[in-house]
Amino acid sequence: MPSADLADLTPVPAPVTKRRGRGRTIGVLVVLALAVLALLSQGLLHSLNYFDTIDQAMSARAKLGTETIRLEGVVKPHTIDRTSNGASFWMTGGHGEEVFVSAHGSPPQLFQADIPVVVEGHFTSATSKDFYGTQILVKHTASYIAAHPKRVKAPNGSTR
Amino acid sequence: MIRIALLVAGKDLRIERRSRVLLWQVLPFGVTALVLCGLALGPLHAGNSSAAPGLFYLVMLLVALLMINRAQVIEGSPGTRASVATLGLDPAGVFLGKALALAVELWLTGVVVLAGSVLFLHTALSGTLSALPSVVVTLAALAAAGTLYGALSGGGQGPATLLPMLSLPAFAPLLIAGERSFSDALHGGSLWRWWVISLVALAAYLAIGILLYGVLEES
Amino acid sequence: MIKTLSQRLLGPVTLVLLALTFWLGLWVTPPDKVQGNLARLLYVHPAIAWVALYVSFGTAAIASALYLWKRTRSVVMDRVAYCAMEVSTVFIILTLITGSIWGRPTWGVWWAWDARLTSTAILGLFELAYLALRRANDDPDLRARRCAVFAIIAAINVPIIHFSVDWWNTLHQGATVFTENGNLLVHGIMLWTLFISLFAFTLLFFWLLRARYRLEVLRATRYDVALDEALAQRRREGVH
Numbered sequence: 001m002p003s004a005d006l007a008d009l010t011p012v013p014a015p016v017t018k019r020r021g022r023g024r025t026i027g028v029l030v031v032l033a034l035a036v037l038a039l040l041s042q043g044l045l046h047s048l049n050y051f052d053t054i055d056q057a058m059s060a061r062a063k064l065g066t067e068t069i070r071l072e073g074v075v076k077p078h079t080i081d082r083t084s085n086g087a088s089f090w091m092t093g094g095h096g097e098e099v100f101v102s103a104h105g106s107p108p109q110l111f112q113a114d115i116p117v118v119v120e121g122h123f124t125s126a127t128s129k130d131f132y133g134t135q136i137l138v139k140h141t142a143s144y145i146a147a148h149p150k151r152v153k154a155p156n157g158s159t160r
Numbered sequence: 161m162i163r164i165a166l167l168v169a170g171k172d173l174r175i176e177r178r179s180r181v182l183l184w185q186v187l188p189f190g191v192t193a194l195v196l197c198g199l200a201l202g203p204l205h206a207g208n209s210s211a212a213p214g215l216f217y218l219v220m221l222l223v224a225l226l227m228i229n230r231a232q233v234i235e236g237s238p239g240t241r242a243s244v245a246t247l248g249l250d251p252a253g254v255f256l257g258k259a260l261a262l263a264v265e266l267w268l269t270g271v272v273v274l275a276g277s278v279l280f281l282h283t284a285l286s287g288t289l290s291a292l293p294s295v296v297v298t299l300a301a302l303a304a305a306g307t308l309y310g311a312l313s314g315g316g317q318g319p320a321t322l323l324p325m326l327s328l329p330a331f332a333p334l335l336i337a338g339e340r341s342f343s344d345a346l347h348g349g350s351l352w353r354w355w356v357i358s359l360v361a362l363a364a365y366l367a368i369g370i371l372l373y374g375v376l377e378e379s
Numbered sequence: 380m381i382k383t384l385s386q387r388l389l390g391p392v393t394l395v396l397l398a399l400t401f402w403l404g405l406w407v408t409p410p411d412k413v414q415g416n417l418a419r420l421l422y423v424h425p426a427i428a429w430v431a432l433y434v435s436f437g438t439a440a441i442a443s444a445l446y447l448w449k450r451t452r453s454v455v456m457d458r459v460a461y462c463a464m465e466v467s468t469v470f471i472i473l474t475l476i477t478g479s480i481w482g483r484p485t486w487g488v489w490w491a492w493d494a495r496l497t498s499t500a501i502l503g504l505f506e507l508a509y510l511a512l513r514r515a516n517d518d519p520d521l522r523a524r525r526c527a528v529f530a531i532i533a534a535i536n537v538p539i540i541h542f543s544v545d546w547w548n549t550l551h552q553g554a555t556v557f558t559e560n561g562n563l564l565v566h567g568i569m570l571w572t573l574f575i576s577l578f579a580f581t582l583l584f585f586w587l588l589r590a591r592y593r594l595e596v597l598r599a600t601r602y603d604v605a606l607d608e609a610l611a612q613r614r615r616e617g618v619h
Contacts (some may be wrong), residue, residue, distance in 0.1 A: 024252070028367045035364040038356065048336075049548040051492035070484065070549065108487025118550060135485045142552045143564035144418055146409040308532075312525050317515045325511045329504035330532065362536075372528050375447060 054093025063088030168257025213342030251374035263303035291345035301362035397581035431470035500550035
């Protein structure tokens with residue numbers, strides 16, 4: 001049984017709609033800009049980092065404990081010791097901090113002294129500076145220099 | 161705008177309450193999906209798993225897809241769109257209302273799935289409770305994004321299969337932010353950082369929706 | 380006159396520049412000090428990524444925005460957006476493939492979940508979704524509006540991809556050309572080859588875009604003609 005108000009079919013005037021002004025569009029764009037700015041502030045998204053540098057890891061050493069992390073540093077020359085199932089080497093951070101890494105699994109083709117690497121693994125104990133790695137990734141830089149520099153001419157004509 | 165939003169949200173929620181689809185179809189689906197996640201992890205890893213926050217959000221994404229499709233089906237019956245269009249409602253208000261209704265439904269389902277997560281995946285209760293603010297905001301952002309993508313996919317060919325394709329790439333950042341803040345809460349870490357990202361995503365999606373929902377609906 | 384000439388020359392010039400890139404890249408440039416011959420991917424991968432992210436996706440996003448703006452709304456904008464998005468999808472898939480080929484020998488893995496790679500893959504998914512959305516709607520006006528809105532939302536991803544290597548620690552190397560301090564770290568002929576490759580692949584994009592656009596116009600014309608034919612046939616059936 002329909003209720004009384006549903007049964008009333010007398011035409012009603014169309015509802016009055018307010019014209020949406022420019023104010024709202026501007027307000028919305030401001031909100032969007034603020035959202036982008038908030039995202040741009042670097043510290044906010046820190047945890048999207050693929051790895052921790054040695055300096056970052058050392059400053060948060062107590063908190064990290066033996067948690068699995070990715071650690072980045074530069075392979076110290078003359079310290080690489082390749083074994084049958086991996087490699088061990090010293091890794092240096094930006095401020096000279098050093099970590100001893102012993103890693104399982106064969107290192108990539110480019111692995112060598114003086115190259116930045118990212119090692120996945122964990123510190124062997126809560127306070128130790130020894131790092132046990134399960135995978136070595138080589139992080140090459142954006143510099144491209146000829147293997148035999150004398151053969152390459154700079155744009156100004158000089159060889160280097 | 162707010163008045164229309166509340167009106168639309170009330171209408172959508174009333175339809176849900178009367179049809180009981182949320183209660184008898186969506187909630188059981190959420191719990192079933194969670195149990196399946198536990199089975200997929202295997203008996204050794206299912207309990208106290210570090211994967212629990214991620215699985216919770218994965219289940220909520222699936223639930224959200226179901227609900228968005230359902231909201232489209234309600235609007236999809238012949239003549240509904242045309243008759244709604246003649247009402248001259250402010251599209252921004254309609255968008256906000258639909259998003260609010262979807263958010264309420266997601267919050268309700270979220271509570272049940274969280275309880276399931278504590279029960280089946282042994283997620284710590286205290287950590288789960290402290291993750292609640294971020295869960296509320298992330299699910300609201302999911303609702304806002306979902307409403308927008310629902311309008312994008314509705315009405316064409318195969319909207320049910322188109323929706324996941326359109327929305328899942330956009331849901332990815334919400335999944336990341338939600339998972340991280342939930343994990344942080346479980347490990348007693350700082351909550352606010354990821355919580356803020358969900359909040360920013362919510363603000364951004366609401367802004368885009370208010371601005372562009374009208375373009376999608378106009379004919 | 381100039382327009383016709385440039386249209387005629389676009390294809391041949393693109394091919395010559397691409398051939399030049401390959402000749403310089405494979406035979407003339409020296410191997411890199413650290414990466415050896417692997418560094419030759421520098422003349423392919425950045426150029427493809429440049430086209431995928433900035434040139435073609437940028438074209439699609441701008442055309443979409445122009446479509447949504449009522450003063451510039453036209454079917455041309457919609458078609459340009461669609462065609463550019465399709466070319467961008469091809470290029471973004473090539474970006475991921477060439478990146479993967481470069482990643483395996485250098486990093487040691489085919490894929491890493493770092494910010495640059497992940498955000499690029501997500502943009503690729505957005506583009507596939509755009510093409511799916513395109514096919515799902517028959518009404519040209521509705522389709523154009525929906526696709527334009529979707530492209531605008533997806534465009535938020537591009538600055539994230541661009542700045543990802545500066546904002547976060549990524550396994551992917553930092554910017555090669557647009558470095559933060561403006562110092563180019565690529566030497567001599569290697570740099571010139573890189574620039575030529577960027578230019579060659581950009582021209583390739585415009586060449587492909589033009590061909591794709593023509594195809595789209597033909598398809599639309601064909602659709603109208605087919606409709607007229609079908610209507611005429613129907614009328615003839617009615618006469619008998």
